Amino acid sequence: MSLAIGMVELNSIARGIETCDYMVKAAQIELLRSSTVCPGKFMILIGGDTGDVRASMKEGISRGGECVVDTLLLPNVHPTLIPAMTGTTQVPDYGAVGVLEFYSVAAAITAADKAAKAANVTLMEVHIGFAIGGKGYVTLTGDVGAVRAAVEAASRGSELLVGTTVIPRPDRKLFNSLL
Known part of the structure; x- marks a missing residue:
């Protein structure tokens, strides 16, 4: 199944x-x-x-x-996508943070699935539409190399991409605010 x-x-x-x-x-x-x-x-x-x-x-x-x-x-989504969309992800470790922002909810969901399949990262959250003008954004964490690879793979070819960032060593306060 x-x-x-x-x-x-x-x-x-x-x-x-x-x-x-x-x-x-x-x-x-x-x-x-x-x-x-x-x-x-x-x-x-x-x-x-x-x-x-x-x-x-x-x-x-x-x-x-x-x-x-x-x-x-x-179809065939990464198993961590639904927990990231429903706010039930358990983040195992503090690490680098990647953010992908999109003009559409569908683009954000698709990108999160691509990112999770592309590298060994943890999807922190897929934030969709509410109180952000119908946009969607994805936050993820892991080793800095994996985060960079995931962000690159997820943003490749997306026409609705607003922007991305990778923070190699985020302050613990920022990291915790994203959980």
Whole structure:
């Protein structure tokens, strides 16, 4: 069984709430997030077995109709991606910090998966859309070489990238504030 993530973003909050109900009833998925995102959109983020996520996404796109503005389906995601999106990551050690910022939530989620697959890093958080103008950003940690490799791999080819940074030796106060 492979793990997948799906997202449907709508330009109507009312239609988004209704669409979410149809999506969770369509298949055995985990509702990772269902909320408004700036500026006035609604996002539904789900996870689970690839087949179930596909079925739920199909229903969501159909029910969302003309209000759907963006979708994402990522099959075979890295196992640390969902904990980073739900705020349940356990960061083992203090290390270098990498940050990737994107104009879109979907781009941030995709980049986090690429980063985790590219190098031995820990995804700290995938921050999505709320109170940051609909943007998304990823924070990760590990050995400085691995962080640089992960940031490079995740940013390669992304048209929606705002910026990146790698902090080789962050102050402990900064590091702890990111947890």
